[in-house]
Amino acid sequence: MKTERIDLPQHELPCKWYNIAPDLPRPLDPPLHPGTGQPLTASDLAPIFPMALLQQEMSNEPFIEIPDDVREVYKYYRPTPVFRARNLEKALDTPAHIYYKYEGASPAGSHKPNTAIAQAFYNKQEGIKRLSTETGAGQWGCALSMACSIFDLKCAVYMVRISFEQKPYRRVMMETWGAECFPSPSERTATGRKVLAEYPDTPGSLGIAISEAMEDCLQHDDTHYALGSVLNHVMLHQTVIGEEALKQMELAGEYPDIIIGCHGGGSNFAGMSFPFAGRKLREGLNTRIIAAEPQASPTLTRGPFAYDFGDLSGMTPLLRMYTLGHGFIPAPIHAGGLRYHGAAPLVSLLLNTGVIEAQAFHQVECYEAALLFARTERWIPAPETSHAIRCAITEAEKCKLTGEKKVILFNFSGHGLLDLSGYDKFLHGELTDYAMPDEDLRQGLASLPKIPGG
Ligand SMILES: *Cc1c(COP(=O)(O)O)cnc(C)c1O
Numbered sequence: 001m002k003t004e005r006i007d008l009p010q011h012e013l014p015c016k017w018y019n020i021a022p023d024l025p026r027p028l029d030p031p032l033h034p035g036t037g038q039p040l041t042a043s044d045l046a047p048i049f050p051m052a053l054l055q056q057e058m059s060n061e062p063f064i065e066i067p068d069d070v071r072e073v074y075k076y077y078r079p080t081p082v083f084r085a086r087n088l089e090k091a092l093d094t095p096a097h098i099y100y101k102y103e104g105a106s107p108a109g110s111h112k113p114n115t116a117i118a119q120a121f122y123n124k125q126e127g128i129k130r131l132s133t134e135t136g137a138g139q140w141g142c143a144l145s146m147a148c149s150i151f152d153l154k155c156a157v158y159m160v161r162i163s164f165e166q167k168p169y170r171r172v173m174m175e176t177w178g179a180e181c182f183p184s185p186s187e188r189t190a191t192g193r194k195v196l197a198e199y200p201d202t203p204g205s206l207g208i209a210i211s212e213a214m215e216d217c218l219q220h221d222d223t224h225y226a227l228g229s230v231l232n233h234v235m236l237h238q239t240v241i242g243e244e245a246l247k248q249m250e251l252a253g254e255y256p257d258i259i260i261g262c263h264g265g266g267s268n269f270a271g272m273s274f275p276f277a278g279r280k281l282r283e284g285l286n287t288r289i290i291a292a293e294p295q296a297s298p299t300l301t302r303g304p305f306a307y308d309f310g311d312l313s314g315m316t317p318l319l320r321m322y323t324l325g326h327g328f329i330p331a332p333i334h335a336g337g338l339r340y341h342g343a344a345p346l347v348s349l350l351l352n353t354g355v356i357e358a359q360a361f362h363q364v365e366c367y368e369a370a371l372l373f374a375r376t377e378r379w380i381p382a383p384e385t386s387h388a389i390r391c392a393i394t395e396a397e398k399c400k401l402t403g404e405k406k407v408i409l410f411n412f413s414g415h416g417l418l419d420l421s422g423y424d425k426f427l428h429g430e431l432t433d434y435a436m437p438d439e440d441l442r443q444g445l446a447s448l449p450k451i452p453g454g
Contacts, residue, residue, distance in 0.1 A: 004084035006099075006248045013071060013079050014243040016063040017236045020274045020346060023062070023281045025353040028232075028345055029320035032307060037451060040317050048217050048225040050126040053119065056233040062278075064236060066118075073117045073150055077106045078240065082248040082409075087376035089396070096399035097254060098392055099409045101245050101272065104379065108173070110414030111268045112143035112228055115237035119226045120147035129222040130154035134184065134209030136264075137163045137336025138170025139382075139414060140228030145179035155179035156223075158186065158212040161204035163336055169418045184209040191215060191313045205329045206340050207312035214315045229265025230310060230319070230344045238271025241411060246275050249409065256287060256409035258395050262387040263291035263300060263358070264337045266344030272411035274346075277355055289356040291347065292391035294338045294366075296434040297330035299323060300351055300358035302441060303343075307451040310342055318449065321348040324436075327447030331434035333363050334422030335383035341444065359391055362433040366390045367426040370416070382414040383422050 021028070030039040042054045049057075056064060066074075085098040103111035123131060131153055135141030141157035148155035157179055164171060164183035174181045184204050185192035191211040195202055202208075210227075217225035227234060249255055259276050261269030273289045280287045293300055299322050308323040310316035322343045324330075330339040343351075350356045370386035372393070373379070381389055392410045399406050416423070425431045 004086060006082040006251050008079035008244055008247055010075060010079070012247060013074060014066065014240050015071070016065055018239040018243055018275050018278060019059055019062055019064055019236055020278055021232070022060050023278045024349060025281065025355065026349070028349055032318040032451070034309065034314055034317055037318070048214065050122045050128065050224060052122040052125065053233045056236055057231060066240070067121060070118050070121050074240065079244045080105050082245060082252070083377070084252070085377050088373060091372060091376045092393060092396050092400065094396040094400045095403060095405045096396040097405065097407045098396055099249070099252065099256070099407070100412045101241060101248070101409070102379070102412045103241060103268065104412060104415035108139065108143040108146050109417065110139045110143065110382065111238060111241060111271060111411070112140050113147060114240055114271065115228065115234045115267065116143035116147035116226070117150065118237045120144070120151040120153055123224050124151040124153060128153065128224045130156065130220060131226045132156045132213045132216040132223050133226045133228065134158045134206060134213040135228070136160050136206050136339060138167060138174070139337055141179070141181060142170050142173045143228065144226055145174040145177040148179065149177040156216055157181045158184040158209040158216070160184055160206060160209050160336070161202065162332060167418070184212050186212060188212065189215040203332060205312065207326050210311035211313040211315050214311065229267040230342060232346055234267050235270040235274065235344055235346050238267045239274050241268070241271035242273060242275035245272060245409065254407045257406040258288045258290065258408045260290045260292060260388050260391045260395070260408065260410035262338065262384050262413055263293045263343065263347070264384060265340050265342065266347035268411050268413040270344060270347055273356065277350060281355065290391055291351070291356060291358045292387040293358060293360050294333055294335055294387060295360045295362045296333045296436055297324065297339050298360040298436055299341065299343045301360045302436070304445065305348060305352050306448055308342060308448055314449070318451065319345050321345050322351065323448070324441065325444030325447040328440070328444030331436070333434055334419060335363070335366070335387065337382070337384040338387065361387050361390045362435070364426070364431055364433050367422065367431060369393050371426070379412065380416045380423070381412065382416040383419050385413045385416070388413065
C-alpha cells in the first residue's frame, strides 16, 4: 500500500504563532490575584515570568512573530509530518478519511518542546539563569530540560512522586540533559513538607508539584517558573502545529470536518485546533472540534466553569476554567499527562460558547484503540494520545454507519516508547477502568474558592 505522508518543506515552517484571543466569541474573564481576588496585572507576575511571555499572555494581536532563534531550534524536528491513516481506515472499513499529525518526532518525544523552546529562549533573553517547573509523567520535565540545555539554563523539575518512582526513565532523560529532578512532595518546600507531614504515603499530584515549583522560583532570585500547559502563551506557542497542518491539509486537497486532540491542560489540543477554530469563527465554517479526555479526570465533561487555582496550595492566579477543584487528585491512570483538575481558560471559553465540544473515554477502550493503531499505522502512541485515537475511531465508526465520507484530523501528541508498562498490563488483561465517582467530584468541588460572581 502507498504511504501517504504529507511533508512541508523546511522553508514553510511558520514564521508566526496564531493568537485566538481577538477571534473569541467574547473576551476571556480576567485572571485574578490569589490573595486579593482583584484582576491581575503584568507586574504581579513579573517575579515568575519574563515580560515577553506576559505580553503574549495578554496580547490581542492575531499573529505573533516566532523569533529566528526559536525557529532555528524548531528545525530540529519541524515541520512535522501529517500521515493519512489508510491502514487504519481499511481495518475500520470506514468511508472516512483519517489524517494525523505526528508530534512524536521531537527529541523529547512529544509536542511539549514547541513551547519549552520558546519559554527557555525568552527567559534567557531577560537574563534568567535557572527555571523551575513541575512534571506529571515527565514529558514536560523532559521538554524543558532539553530546551534549557539548548539555551544554557539550569533546570529544576518537581516530578509527581508516583511517576518518579514508577517511571524512572524520564527522570534519567532529564538528568541526561543536565536538569535536577526531585520527587514531589519533597522536603525542599513548605508545601511539600506540609503534605508529607499529613500524608507520608501520598502519590503526589500535579497541583502539589506546581506549588513546589513556584515556591522554588520565589526562593531564588535567578530563577523563573515555567508552565507546560493551561496558560495563553503556551497555547500560542503550540499553534505552530495547526498552522503547519492547515498548509498540509491544503496539500492533501482536503479540509477537515472533524479535528481531535487529547486534553490534559489543553496545549496540544489548542495547538492543533486553534488555527482551524479561528477559521471556523471568522468564516462561519461548521468544523467539529473535539477535546478527548479521560473518564478518570473528566474536567471538560463534568466540571463546572468556575474560577479556581491551578495548584494545590492556592499560589497561582485564579483562572476561570472548567475544573474539578484544585483539591481533586485523579486516579492513577497511565495517561499521567491527562491527570489535571483544570483546563486552559482559552479552551474552556471555547467549550462554554459551543465552538468546541468534549468527550470522555475510559482507559481500557483507549488502549484498545492504541493497539489497533499500532498494528495498522505502526507508531506506538503515548497513553495520552490514545484518547485522541479512540475519539477518531469512534467518529470514523459513525461514518461507517451513515456512509458519510468525513475528513478527520487528529493530533498524535507523542509516542509511547517510555510508557510500555501500561501496554504490558493491557496485553495481559490487568488494566482496569477508573470512572470518577460522584462523591470524588463533590469533594473536589468543595475545594473551589468562593469568588463573588465566580
Ligand atoms: C503532556 C501531554 C499531553 C497533555 O497535555 P496537554 O497540555 O493537554 O497537551 C498529551 N499528550 C502527550 C504526549 C503529552 O506529553
